[in-house]
Amino acid sequence: MLTFDRYVTATTLDEAFDALQATPGARLVAGATDLLPWAREGRAGDVHLPALVDVGAIPALTAVTGEDGVLRIGAATSIAACERHPLLLRDAGLLARCAVWFADDQIREQATLGGNLVNASPAGDTLPALLAMNARVVLAARDGAGIRERAMPLADFITGPGRTRLGNNEILVRIDCDAVPGHGGAFEKVGHRRSLVISTVCLAVLARLEPARRTLADVRIAIGAVGPVPERLGDAETALRGQRPTPAAIREAAVLAADRVRSRSRQEYRREVLVNFVERGLVAALEQCGLAVQRLPQEIVHA
Numbered sequence: 120m121l122t123f124d125r126y127v128t129a130t131t132l133d134e135a136f137d138a139l140q141a142t143p144g145a146r147l148v149a150g151a152t153d154l155l156p157w158a159r160e161g162r163a164g165d166v167h168l169p170a171l172v173d174v175g176a177i178p179a180l181t182a183v184t185g186e187d188g189v190l191r192i193g194a195a196t197s198i199a200a201c202e203r204h205p206l207l208l209r210d211a212g213l214l215a216r217c218a219v220w221f222a223d224d225q226i227r228e229q230a231t232l233g234g235n236l237v238n239a240s241p242a243g244d245t246l247p248a249l250l251a252m253n254a255r256v257v258l259a260a261r262d263g264a265g266i267r268e269r270a271m272p273l274a275d276f277i278t279g280p281g282r283t284r285l286g287n288n289e290i291l292v293r294i295d296c297d298a299v300p301g302h303g304g305a306f307e308k309v310g311h312r313r314s315l316v317i318s319t320v321c322l323a324v325l326a327r328l329e330p331a332r333r334t335l336a337d338v339r340i341a342i343g344a345v346g347p348v349p350e351r352l353g354d355a356e357t358a359l360r361g362q363r364p365t366p367a368a369i370r371e372a373a374v375l376a377a378d379r380v381r382s383r384s385r386q387e388y389r390r391e392v393l394v395n396f397v398e399r400g401l402v403a404a405l406e407q408c409g410l411a412v413q414r415l416p417q418e419i420v421h422a
């Protein structure tokens with residue numbers, strides 16, 4: 120069970136830092152969709168916190184702006200906002216595709232991008248999507264000189280299941296990533312149940328054709344839930360970049376993904392799903408770029 124003495128709704132970063140500093144042991148919270156079940160289901164035993172510090176009402180953490188090809192997405196932006204924010208729909212359609220697969224309507228309204236990243240579950244759905252968008256996290260800390268920020272690639276921020284490089288006194292303020300208005304995008308996910316599914320395999324793909332639409336100018340593929348941390352498929356991306364996206368080239372690149380499965384459970388199943396996802400995701404992303412590619416006939420992918 121979760122109990123706490125005080126609930127502080129911060130409206131500025133300074134207020135949040137004040138509350139965290141004033142109450143040792145206070146816990147930062149955004150949508151609380153990870154925190155509440157963690158405590159309520161007894162996974163952490165009985166949890167009593169001196170204070171919860173809610174950062175979900177800080178305007179800087181919910182702002183979404185874009186300039187010079189870079190999107191700046193506040194850490195407390197909800198998953199639901201990814202489905203309806205005009206700038207995100209235009210420049211980051213992949214996030215909306217990912218959001219559709221995320222939990223249910225109620226959770227999507229509460230859950231935030233920042234919470235999903237800091238929770239650092241290998242199965243976190245927004246991680247592959249943001250990795251494909253070359254996301255960088257911006258972390259803020261307060262010292263005598265005021266609030267200072269540091270940034271690092273998302274790939275460096277997540278170090279293992281549930282582990283990140285977030286410092287003790289830091290708040291994740293925003294996620295900076297590439298705007299990708301001209302890219303086709305696809306998100307694929309499979310899990311154990313039909314609804315409210317935690318991913319067993321998930322995948323995000325971005326693809327852009329060069330102007331004559333014969334070769335791939337850019338291709339990015341990121342996978343989640345098949346290893347300790349989500350990751351980009353650099354070898355498959357390199358194999359495809361600058362190439363004609365023929366059915367055979369797509370199949371060859373997809374097969375490279377099979378080696379990335381490191382989860383011990385259901386390895387064979389995950390390999391087969393992953394290879395099919397990469398192939399299907401690339402075909403879907405290219406279709407959005409106006410190029411129809413036929414998939415080769417299905418084959419079983421052996422270990």
Ligand SMILES: Cc1cc2nc3c(=O)[nH]c(=O)nc-3n(C[C@H](O)[C@H](O)[C@H](O)COP(=O)(O)OP(=O)(O)OC[C@H]3O[C@@H](n4cnc5c(N)ncnc54)[C@H](O)[C@@H]3O)c2cc1C
Nearest residue numbers: 147149150151152153154222230231234235237243244291
């Ligand atoms: C029924 C259900 C279904 C779910 N389905 C999915 C799903 O399909 N896909 C998926 O990926 N996840 C799913 N989740 C998990 C959860 O909703 C997400 O991980 C969510 O994005 C977490 O965001 P939050 O704002 O609720 O985080 P919170 O619970 O508020 O916080 C999570 C952790 O991050 C820290 N934190 C939050 N924001 C910040 C910040 N700005 N700076 C520093 N630290 C911060 C908190 O201190 C806490 O440790 C589901 C959860 C539930 C309960």
